[in-house]
Amino acid sequence: xxxxxxxxxVFGEDALDYLDSMDEKRCFIVTDEGxxxxxxxxxxxxxxxxxxxxxKVFSGVEPDPREETILEATKICQDYKPDLIIALGGGSSMDxxxxxxxxxxxxxxxxxxxYPFIDLKLGKKAKLVAIPTTSGTGAETTWASIITRKTDKGxxxxxxxxxxxxxxxxxxxxxxxxxMPKGLTASTGFDALAHLSECIISVWKNDYSEAMxxxxxELVQKYLPIAYEDGTNIEAREKMHAAANMAGLAFxxxxxxxxxxxxxxxxxxxxxxxxxTVGVFLPYVLQYCLHGDEAEETVNILGTFxxxxxxxxxxxxxxxAAHKYVAEIKRLQKVVxxxxxxxxxxxxxxxEKIDMMAEWCLESPSAAMSPRSAGSQEFKKxxxxxxxxxxxxx
Amino acid sequence: MGLLFASPEWVNAYVETxxxxxxxxxxxxxxxxDFVFVITPADNLDHEIRMYIDLYHGKIGPKGAxxxxxxxxxxxxxxxxxxxxxxxxxIEKKVDPIQGLMQGKFKLKGNMGKVMRAVKAxxxxxxxxxxxxxxxx
Ligand SMILES: [Fe+2]
Numbered sequence: 001x002x003x004x005x006x007x008x009x010v011f012g013e014d015a016l017d018y019l020d021s022m023d024e025k026r027c028f029i030v031t032d033e034g035x036x037x038x039x040x041x042x043x044x045x046x047x048x049x050x051x052x053x054x055x056k057v058f059s060g061v062e063p064d065p066r067e068e069t070i071l072e073a074t075k076i077c078q079d080y081k082p083d084l085i086i087a088l089g090g091g092s093s094m095d096x097x098x099x100x101x102x103x104x105x106x107x108x109x110x111x112x113x114x115y116p117f118i119d120l121k122l123g124k125k126a127k128l129v130a131i132p133t134t135s136g137t138g139a140e141t142t143w144a145s146i147i148t149r150k151t152d153k154g155x156x157x158x159x160x161x162x163x164x165x166x167x168x169x170x171x172x173x174x175x176x177x178x179x180m181p182k183g184l185t186a187s188t189g190f191d192a193l194a195h196l197s198e199c200i201i202s203v204w205k206n207d208y209s210e211a212m213x214x215x216x217x218e219l220v221q222k223y224l225p226i227a228y229e230d231g232t233n234i235e236a237r238e239k240m241h242a243a244a245n246m247a248g249l250a251f252x253x254x255x256x257x258x259x260x261x262x263x264x265x266x267x268x269x270x271x272x273x274x275x276x277t278v279g280v281f282l283p284y285v286l287q288y289c290l291h292g293d294e295a296e297e298t299v300n301i302l303g304t305f306x307x308x309x310x311x312x313x314x315x316x317x318x319x320x321a322a323h324k325y326v327a328e329i330k331r332l333q334k335v336v337x338x339x340x341x342x343x344x345x346x347x348x349x350x351x352e353k354i355d356m357m358a359e360w361c362l363e364s365p366s367a368a369m370s371p372r373s374a375g376s377q378e379f380k381k382x383x384x385x386x387x388x389x390x391x392x393x394x
Numbered sequence: 395m396g397l398l399f400a401s402p403e404w405v406n407a408y409v410e411t412x413x414x415x416x417x418x419x420x421x422x423x424x425x426x427x428d429f430v431f432v433i434t435p436a437d438n439l440d441h442e443i444r445m446y447i448d449l450y451h452g453k454i455g456p457k458g459a460x461x462x463x464x465x466x467x468x469x470x471x472x473x474x475x476x477x478x479x480x481x482x483x484x485i486e487k488k489v490d491p492i493q494g495l496m497q498g499k500f501k502l503k504g505n506m507g508k509v510m511r512a513v514k515a516x517x518x519x520x521x522x523x524x525x526x527x528x529x530x531x
Binding site for chain 1: 416417420421423424490493495496497498502505506507509510511512513514516517
C-alpha cells in the first residue's frame with residue numbers, strides 16, 4: 001500500500017483566474033518583502049480585490065524561515081481569522097504558510113507536533129492556496145515544511161512533514177516567474193533536478209513518482225538552459241514551472257535523501273540558496289548510491305532512466321548509462337554556472353564545521369531514505385569529495 | 395537453527411548484536427530513550443509479547459532489554475506497537491519503521507518529533523534484528 005498525494009493543480013497562462021471560482025472572503029497572504037518590491041503581490045491583490053475578498057498581508061518571511069517567524073505569523077492569522085490562506089513566494093513562504101495553516105486550525109499543537117502519523121483534520125477553518133514565484137522547490141505540492149531552529153550549537157533545519165499540510169490548490173501561473181533573475185533560475189532549477197533525481201532511487205520510490213520524474217527531467221533538460229539564457233522566453237518559463245511542480249509531485253510522494261540531507265545542513269550552517277546547496281551534491285550522491293554492495297537496483301533504475309530520457313543509449317550497460325546521467329547533471333551545472341562547493345564556502349569554513357555537519361546529517365529524516373546508507377564518516381567524505389570536485393570512488 | 399523471535403534468549407542475542415553494531419552506534423550517538431515494543435497476536439502468534447529496551451548513546455542502556463511478564467507494568471518514553479504479521483514485514487524490510495507508522499501498520503506513543511530525528515537509528519535497529527539469527531513463529 002502506498003499513496004500519491006497531490007493538491008488540485010492549475011497551470012499555464014492566466015492560471016491565477018482560478019481564484020475567480022473561489023467563494024472564500026477573508027484571505028491571509030503569506031509572502032516576503034521581495035515579492036512586494038517586485039510587484040508580484042500587486043498582481044495578486046489586483047486579482048482578488050474585485051472579487052470582494054478582504055485580505056491581510058504578512059510579509060515577514062525570510063530565507064530559511066525561523067520558527068519565531070511562524071509563531072508571529074500564526075498570531076496575526078489567528079487574530080484575523082481568514083477562510084483562505086495564500087502562500088505567495090518561493091519555498092520559504094510556502095513552508096511558513098503550511099505551518100501557520102496547521103497552527104491556526106489546531107492551536108493545541110506546536111511545531112514539534114508536525115509529524116506524519118497523527119490526524120490533523122485541517123480545512124475546517126481555511127483552505128491553503130500556494131502560488132509559487134520560483135520554479136524549483138515544489139513546495140506547493142509537498143507535505144514538508146522546513147523550519148530553522150536556533151540551538152546552542154547553531155542553527156538546525158527541522159524537516160516537519162504531514163500529508164495534510166499539502167496545499168488545497170497549487171496555482172502555477174508563469175506571470176510570477178518571468179522576471180526571476182539568472183541566479184535564482186539556476187538554483188531553483190537545480191532544486192527541481194535534485195528532487196526528481198533523488199526520488200527515483202529512494203527507498204520510498206514508486207511508479208507514480210517515476211512517471212512524474214521522467215517528464216520533469218525532459219522539461220528541465222530542455223528548458224532550464226533556455227530560461228537561464230533568456231528569461232523573457234515565456235514558453236521556457238511556463239515549462240520550467242510545470243517541471244518543478246512535477247518534480248515536486250514526484251519527490252513529495254517518494255522523498256529525497258542524501259543530497260537534501262547534506263544540502264539542508266550546509267544551508268543551515270552557511271545560509272546559501274537551497275537549490276545550490278542540494279544541486280552541488282547531486283552528482284556525488286548519485287555516484288555514492290551507484291557504489292557499494294547493494295547498488296544493483298539503483299544502477300538499474302538510474303541506468304534505465306538515463307536511457308528513457310535519451311541521456312544514454314539503449315545498448316549501454318546500465319552502470320555506464322547511470323554514469324552518463326551523472327555526467328549530464330554536471331553538464332547542466334556548467335550551462336547554468338552552478339557554483340562548486342569550494343566557490344560557496346572556504347576550506348577553513350569546511351574544516352571548522354565538517355564534523356558537526358556530518359553529525360547533523362545523521363539526524364535528517366531524509367538521510368534515511370537513501371538506497372545506500374551513510375554514516376557520519378561517509379557524510380564527511382562526501383563533503384570532502386564535493387569540495388575537491390572529486391568523483392566518488394568509495 | 396536460530397532463536398525464536400522475541401523470546402528471552404533471542405533478546406539476549408539481540409542485545410549483543412546492537413551493542414556490537416558500529417552502524418547503530420554511529421546513527422544513535424546522541425539518542426537517549428527507552429521503548430516498549432508490543433507485538434500483538436496475528437498469523438501464527440497467538441499471544442501478545444511485550445519487549446522493553448533501553449537505548450542510550452548508541453548502545454543498550456543501563457536498564458537493559460527483556461521480555462515483560464504478562465500484566466507487568468513498566469514506564470517507557472516510547473511505545474511502538476503493531477500486529478505480528480506487520481513486525482514480520484518490518485523484519486523482511488517490506489516496510490520501514492516510519493512507513494509502517496504512515497500506513498497505520500504500527501502505532502507510536504511518545505514524542506514523535508524526537509523519533510523523526512532518529513529515523514536512521516530506527517532502521518539500524520531493524521538491521522540488528524536481521525543480523526540476529528532469528529526464527530519466526
Ligand atoms: Fe529541495
